[in-house]
Amino acid sequence: MSNSTFNKMWADTQEALNDLLKEEFSSHDAKSLTDRMMIFQMLAAFYIKYVQIFRNMEDLYEQIVHPQKRRIIHHVLEGVMGRILELKNEMVKLEFSEFHYYDDILQDLKLTPEALEIPIPRYFMKNKLKIMKERENILSRILSQSSMQVEKEVGIKPLTLEEAIQLIQIAERARQGRLRAKFMLEIRMEEERENLAKQRRASAMAPEMAATLIKKLWRGYTQRKITKKERAEEMIFLEMEPPPDFLKPSSTQLQAQKVYQQRQVVQEVHEVEYQQALVTIKEQVRSVEGPDIQETLQEQIRQWFIECRNITGKFPDYPDAEQGGSAAVFASKTPQEVLQELAAQEGKKKEKDKEKKEKKSGKDKKEKKKKKKGKPDKEEEEEGWKMAQSNFLPTVAEGHKTYEGVWQNRDECTNLSQKYVAELIKEDKRKEVEEEIRVQVDELMRQELKNLKMAVDRAKSTKKKEKKDRKKKKSKKEKKKKGKDLTANRTIDSLYEELVREGLLIKPKNIQLSDFKGEYNYLGTTLRQTDIEPMPSLLDVKQLITLYGILPLGSQAVHEKAPMVKSLLLTGPSGVGKKMLVHALCTETGANLFNLSSQNIAGKYPGKSGLQMMIHLVFKILLRFFGLWLSVRRRISR
Numbered sequence: 080m081s082n083s084t085f086n087k088m089w090a091d092t093q094e095a096l097n098d099l100l101k102e103e104f105s106s107h108d109a110k111s112l113t114d115r116m117m118i119f120q121m122l123a124a125f126y127i128k129y130v131q132i133f134r135n136m137e138d139l140y141e142q143i144v145h146p147q148k149r150r151i152i153h154h155v156l157e158g159v160m161g162r163i164l165e166l167k168n169e170m171v172k173l174e175f176s177e178f179h180y181y182d183d184i185l186q187d188l189k190l191t192p193e194a195l196e197i198p199i200p201r202y203f204m205k206n207k208l209k210i211m212k213e214r215e216n217i218l219s220r221i222l223s224q225s226s227m228q229v230e231k232e233v234g235i236k237p238l239t240l241e242e243a244i245q246l247i248q249i250a251e252r253a254r255q256g257r258l259r260a261k262f263m264l265e266i267r268m269e270e271e272r273e274n275l276a277k278q279r280r281a282s283a284m285a286p287e288m289a290a291t292l293i294k295k296l297w298r299g300y301t302q303r304k305i306t307k308k309e310r311a312e313e314m315i316f317l318e319m320e321p322p323p324d325f326l327k328p329s330s331t332q333l334q335a336q337k338v339y340q341q342r343q344v345v346q347e348v349h350e351v352e353y354q355q356a357l358v359t360i361k362e363q364v365r366s367v368e369g370p371d372i373q374e375t376l377q378e379q380i381r382q383w384f385i386e387c388r389n390i391t392g393k394f395p396d397y398p399d400a401e402q403g404g405s406a407a408v409f410a411s412k413t414p415q416e417v418l419q420e421l422a423a424q425e426g427k428k429k430e431k432d433k434e435k436k437e438k439k440s441g442k443d444k445k446e447k448k449k450k451k452k453g454k455p456d457k458e459e460e461e462e463g464w465k466m467a468q469s470n471f472l473p474t475v476a477e478g479h480k481t482y483e484g485v486w487q488n489r490d491e492c493t494n495l496s497q498k499y500v501a502e503l504i505k506e507d508k509r510k511e512v513e514e515e516i517r518v519q520v521d522e523l524m525r526q527e528l529k530n531l532k533m534a535v536d537r538a539k540s541t542k543k544k545e546k547k548d549r550k551k552k553k554s555k556k557e558k559k560k561k562g563k564d565l566t567a568n569r570t571i572d573s574l575y576e577e578l579v580r581e582g583l584l585i586k587p588k589n590i591q592l593s594d595f596k597g598e599y600n601y602l603g604t605t606l607r608q609t610d611i612e613p614m615p616s617l618l619d620v621k622q623l624i625t626l627y628g629i630l631p632l633g634s635q636a637v638h639e640k641a642p643m644v645k646s647l648l649l650t651g652p653s654g655v656g657k658k659m660l661v662h663a664l665c666t667e668t669g670a671n672l673f674n675l676s677s678q679n680i681a682g683k684y685p686g687k688s689g690l691q692m693m694i695h696l697v698f699k700i701l702l703r704f705f706g707l708w709l710s711v712r713r714r715i716s717r
Contacts, residue, residue: 088135089152100475119173124188127181151482154481169466182603183604197622210669356501357508372516373519397524400518566699583675587666590659592629597617629667632664673697
């Protein structure tokens, strides 16, 4: 598909998202509900609609080649992921069950059960390719070294004379047995040949009888072949069996894969150009607009000095760098508005003091009246269910607002190749340059304000020094409280190698979650309406692994803000796919797989100190690779 097709798809998805956000905000503002069925129907409808938007956004993020558009889509995508988890958590609290069924809602929305399948974002693994390759190299090296050591140990092991003689006897008897079996087989085959030759000489068949027999056998063979072919065609026609070329990709699929690979290459090229443009445009803004920005900032701050002195009779205290400097003063207001607020605050203080006194006297009178009458403060109202506050709705709304303000009505007739837009980069970099220049200006203006105070007010302030001294003391105390590192003198590679050799860190099998096959429960809602709790299907289990395992591990933003799930419990008889799901989870997210079962750790780290060392090693390795992943994600997000 072309760039215009994906842009249209993005516009349609954002329109659907806008309608869904309006419904969400209206439900938050609505009165509390008491009907449990209505609440579940509302949550389930929101859940299914968000899943459809999530599927579209994931496709758009993989196909769109414009670097700035992809960043907005990624921002919305993570917000939608988190919102799906929040809605799932609300349904779990409401139903007291992890498994939910949406047959009736799918029927109303005219969707198939395939629409409920939550895709695993492909960028999870793309962002971890470097880390995965590095970890695989370390694992393969350690495993090869350990296997070579085992082979050497086996070869060096000495044998006693009796053991050596017994081993030679066993091998010799086995060799003699094989030779005798081969000799007896040849004798038996020779006897069979002789018997067949005698029978052929004794029974001579007439030519007509022989021809009839051959014809009969041939007709039977050809008819069986035709019948088998017709049966296969009938089964394919009835869709009971797949066609012979079903597993082979069609020409359309091959063309789509080729286009996808080409778009991935274009994405990488545009991303490199965008990263280079970030540096060059920032330098241009700094060199061209930097002096003007510095002059305007200095003028604003000087005007603030003068007007504050005129109103209050003294110069103001300059905010510290930790408080934001001059940016905290002019965050959303001009110098004149700041001065008007300073003047208004003095008048309001007096009014507030009077109001507090009046309120206190009024409250005392009301309490006395209520005590006399014996009535409660407020009448108890029936509490119903109300939608909980979301951590991800503001993220989704912010992304949609950015789309409406920047991309919705933007004319891209001249940008057919979908490269970066320099104007948008200038706007962002202008803010960064202004912040950097503001830091320098703050240092100059602090010194200038100090000189003004020395010259005019003759007053010195020592509050800042005291605050800094207190903060230094606090930081020293905090440093002392930190625990000791049990492996401070060892490298991460040595710790990693130890865990691999002890068998605590194992290499997961290359299994995709799509390899776990399962069918949807089509009668779940019908059975629940008749007070029968249906058995969860394999597709439901697969979906929970995606929601509770893969999405939080793949996205740091989702992991931090989504409802926390500490652990997953997979139970069932052997052979149902528990280990397969664990290996698939590690493969899809690039996670380390630690085998900390009681059978595996028995005798490896004995005692309390050994247990502490094992936990320390595991967490140190986890933090190491987790930190590498975060650094890669930050570079990509820029």
